[in-house]
Amino acid sequence: MTNTTLEITKLAYRWPGRAGFSLIVPHLSVAQGESLLLLGESGSGKSTFLSLICGTILPDKGRVDIAGTDIAALSGGVRDKVRAEQIGVIFQQFNLLPFGSVMDNILLPLHFAPARRKRAADATTEASQLCAALGLPAGVTSAKATTLSVGQQQRVAVARALIGQPPLIIADEPTSALDANSQVAFLDLLFEQANTHNTSLLMVSHDARLGERFDRVIRMEDIAQIERAAA
Amino acid sequence: MILRLAIASLFARALTVGMTILAIALSVALFLGVEKVRTGAKASFADTISGTDLIVGARSGSVQLLLYSVFRIGNATNNVTWKSYQDIAARSDVDWIVPISLGDSHRQFRVMGTTQAFFRHYKYRQGRSLAMSNGTIMDDLFDTVIGADVATTLSYSVGDPIIVAHGLASFTEHKDQPFRVSGILEKTGTPVDRTVIVSMQAIEAIHVDWQSGAQVPGQSTPVDVIRNMELTPTAITAALVGVESPLQTFALQRAINQYPEEPLLAILPGVALQELWGIVGIAETALLAVSAMVVVTALIGMMATIFSSLNERRREMAIFRAMGARPFTILSMLVLEAMVMAALGALFGVVLLYIGLIIAQPILDSTFGLWLPITAPTLREVWVILGVICAGAIVSLVPALRAYRMSVADGMIVKT
Numbered sequence: 001m002t003n004t005t006l007e008i009t010k011l012a013y014r015w016p017g018r019a020g021f022s023l024i025v026p027h028l029s030v031a032q033g034e035s036l037l038l039l040g041e042s043g044s045g046k047s048t049f050l051s052l053i054c055g056t057i058l059p060d061k062g063r064v065d066i067a068g069t070d071i072a073a074l075s076g077g078v079r080d081k082v083r084a085e086q087i088g089v090i091f092q093q094f095n096l097l098p099f100g101s102v103m104d105n106i107l108l109p110l111h112f113a114p115a116r117r118k119r120a121a122d123a124t125t126e127a128s129q130l131c132a133a134l135g136l137p138a139g140v141t142s143a144k145a146t147t148l149s150v151g152q153q154q155r156v157a158v159a160r161a162l163i164g165q166p167p168l169i170i171a172d173e174p175t176s177a178l179d180a181n182s183q184v185a186f187l188d189l190l191f192e193q194a195n196t197h198n199t200s201l202l203m204v205s206h207d208a209r210l211g212e213r214f215d216r217v218i219r220m221e222d223i224a225q226i227e228r229a230a231a
Numbered sequence: 232m233i234l235r236l237a238i239a240s241l242f243a244r245a246l247t248v249g250m251t252i253l254a255i256a257l258s259v260a261l262f263l264g265v266e267k268v269r270t271g272a273k274a275s276f277a278d279t280i281s282g283t284d285l286i287v288g289a290r291s292g293s294v295q296l297l298l299y300s301v302f303r304i305g306n307a308t309n310n311v312t313w314k315s316y317q318d319i320a321a322r323s324d325v326d327w328i329v330p331i332s333l334g335d336s337h338r339q340f341r342v343m344g345t346t347q348a349f350f351r352h353y354k355y356r357q358g359r360s361l362a363m364s365n366g367t368i369m370d371d372l373f374d375t376v377i378g379a380d381v382a383t384t385l386s387y388s389v390g391d392p393i394i395v396a397h398g399l400a401s402f403t404e405h406k407d408q409p410f411r412v413s414g415i416l417e418k419t420g421t422p423v424d425r426t427v428i429v430s431m432q433a434i435e436a437i438h439v440d441w442q443s444g445a446q447v448p449g450q451s452t453p454v455d456v457i458r459n460m461e462l463t464p465t466a467i468t469a470a471l472v473g474v475e476s477p478l479q480t481f482a483l484q485r486a487i488n489q490y491p492e493e494p495l496l497a498i499l500p501g502v503a504l505q506e507l508w509g510i511v512g513i514a515e516t517a518l519l520a521v522s523a524m525v526v527v528t529a530l531i532g533m534m535a536t537i538f539s540s541l542n543e544r545r546r547e548m549a550i551f552r553a554m555g556a557r558p559f560t561i562l563s564m565l566v567l568e569a570m571v572m573a574a575l576g577a578l579f580g581v582v583l584l585y586i587g588l589i590i591a592q593p594i595l596d597s598t599f600g601l602w603l604p605i606t607a608p609t610l611r612e613v614w615v616i617l618g619v620i621c622a623g624a625i626v627s628l629v630p631a632l633r634a635y636r637m638s639v640a641d642g643m644i645v646k647t
Contacts, residue, residue, distance in 0.1 A: 056552060076639075077557050084555020091553070094546050099243035100236055111232055112555030160554075 005200040006030040011062035025224045035201040040220030055079035084112035088161025088169040093177040095157035096145035103141040106160045116164030130159035151182045171203040255576025258529035260583035265522040269515045271603040282354030288469035290494035297503040300469035303341040310466035324479040330467040332434045342427045344434030366414030374413035378424040382415045432462035537630040565631035573623025577616040
C-alpha cells in the first residue's frame with residue numbers, strides 16, 4: 001500500500017483548439033496527510049491542472065495516480081467514480097446547490113461513491129458532527145443552502161469534502177471570497193479537520209501569505225511548463 | 232435523492248417551470264378536448280336516427296337517400312308511389328312504416344309531411360323519443376309541429392300562423408292555406424330541430440290547386456272544400472321502416488331493392504351513416520392534426536425553456552460533476568426533469584379537460600345538441616398522456632445532449 005495520495009508523472013496536456021499550447025508537469029507527489037499549497041497567477045494553467053487531477057479532462061501523456069490508481073488510463077465513467085470516492089472538492093465560491101438543504105449538499109458526493117458512503121457509517125450523523133466541528137450553528141443541516149452566509153457556505157463545502165473521509169481534498173482558492181478574519185478562521189478549521197482525518201490537502205491560490213500553514217509550498221512555474229510550440 | 236434534488240431544482244425555478252407546465256397542460260387539454268368533441272360528434276351523428284331498421288326511397292345512392300330523408304340536405308331524385316308504399320306496408324315482416332314527404336319549405340326550414348306514427352317511431356341518441364316542450368302533436372289538417380331551432384330562430388310559439396312556401400328558397404307561397412303551430416318539440420340535436428312537421432294530408436291539401444310545380448292561375452279552392460276532399464297522397468319522398476324481427480332486415484332490404492314495379496332503394500341507416508361519416512370525417516382528422524401540432528408546439532416551448540436554463544445552471548452541473556456525477560447523470564437529470572414537467576402538464580391537462588367538460592356539457596347539449604359523456608379516462612387518453620411524456624423526453628434530449636457536451640468540456644471548473 002502506497003502512502004502517496006497523489007503522484008503525477010510526466011504529464012502532458014495540450015489544450016484543444018489552441019494549437020501549440022501545452023501544459024507539461026514532469027513530477028509532483030503529495031504524501032498521505034500532507035498539505036500542499038500550489039501558488040500560481042491566473043493563466044498559469046492551475047485550473048487545467050486541477051481538472052487533470054480530478055479526471056474531468058484527460059492528459060495526452062503521463063500518469064495521474066490517485067491513491068495508487070492511474071486515472072489517466074481509465075475510462076470516463078470510472079474516472080468519475082474515482083473522483084467521487086477519493087477526492088473532496090472545494091471551490092472558490094458558489095459551492096452549494098442553492099435549492100438543496102445543507103444536508104442534501106453534504107451528502108451529495110456519497111450518492112456517487114458507494115465505498116465512501118460505507119465509510120460514513122451513519123452519514124447524517126457524521127454530517128451533523130462535521131458541521132458542529134466546523135463551528136456551524138446547530139440545526140443548520142435542515143436550512144436551505146442559500147440562507148447561509150458565504151463563510152458558512154464555504155464551511156459546508158468543507159464538510160461535504162470531508163464526509164466519508166476521502167484521502168485527498170482539493171481546494172481551489174477557497175478563501176478568496178472571504179474577508180481576512182474569516183480566512184484565518186476558515187483555514188484553522190480546514191487544517192484541524194484535515195489533520196484529524198489524516199487527509200491530504202492540495203490547495204491552489206495566488207496568495208503567498210497563506211504559505212506558512214502548509215507543509216510545502218510550490219509555485220506553479222516550478223513544477224509545470226507551459227509550452228508554446230515554435231510557430 | 233437525485234430525484235428529490237431534481238424536483239427541488241424544478242421548484243427553485245417555479246415560475247418558468249409552472250408556465251411550461253401550464254402550456255403543456257393547455258395543449259393536452261385542447262388535444263383531448265378535440266378528441267372528445269370528435270368522438271362525441273361522431274356518436275351524436277350516428278345517433279341522429281336510431282330504432283329505424285330501413286330507410287326506403289327512390290333508387291339513388293345510399294348516402295344521398297340518407298342525406299335528404301334524414302338530414303334534409305339536397306333533394307330526392309324521384310318519389311316513391313303511394314302504391315309501392317302500401318305494398319311495403321302490407322308485408323308481414325314490416326312492423327311499422329312512417330312515410331315522409333318533403334319538398335316545401337318555411338323560411339329557411341324544410342317542411343316535412345308525415346303521419347303521427349313519426350312521433351312514436353322516430354328515435355335518436357340510443358332510443359330516445361321526440362318529446363314536446365310545448366303544445367301537442369298536430370291534430371287538425373292545418374296544424375304543424377315545429378322543431379326547437381325553428382321555434383327559437385323565428386320566435387314562434389304555440390298558436391302562431393305559418394305560411395308554407397312551395398319548393399325551397401321559393402317566392403311562391405301557399406298563402407291560401409295558412410298553418411297553425413300546435414306544438415314545439417324539445418331540442419334533440421338532430422335535423423328534426425330544423426324541421427316543420429305537418430301531416431301527409433296537409434302536403435296534399437296545399438297542392439290541391441297546383442299542377443306540375445306551379446299554381447293553376449285563378450284557381451283557389453276554399454279551405455272548407457279542401458277539408459272535405461279525399462287527401463290521399465299519390466307519392467311520398469321516403470319511408471322509415473321497422474321490421475318485426477332484426478333477422479328479417481336483410482331479407483326485407485333485398486325484397487325492396489328488387490321490387491319489380493318501381494326502382495326502389497332500402498338502406499340500413501347505420502351503414503349509410505358510417506359511409507357519410509367517412510366523407511365528413513376528413514375535417515375532424517384535420518382538427519385533430521392541428522391540436523396535435525399545438526401539443527408539439529408546447530413541447531418545443533419546453534425545450535426552449537430548458538435550453539435557456541442551461542447557462543444559469545452551468546454552476547449547478549459543475550457541482551454535480553465535481554461530486555463525481557458522470558456527464559450521463561447530468562443528461563439523465565435533464566431528461567428526467569423534462570419528463571416530470573411533461574407528466575405534470577399532461578395530468579393537469581386531463582384535470583382541465585374534466586373541469587371544462589363539466590362546465591361545457593350542458594351548454595353544448597342545449598346549444599348544439601352535442602352530447603359529450605363524462606367518463607373515466609379511456610385507454611386512448613392514457614396513451615396520449617404516455618405519448619406526451621415520451622415526446623417530452625425525446626425533445627429534451629436536444630438540450631440535454633448540449634448539457635452533456637458542456638459538462639464534458641467544462642469539467643468541474645466554471646469561471647464565474
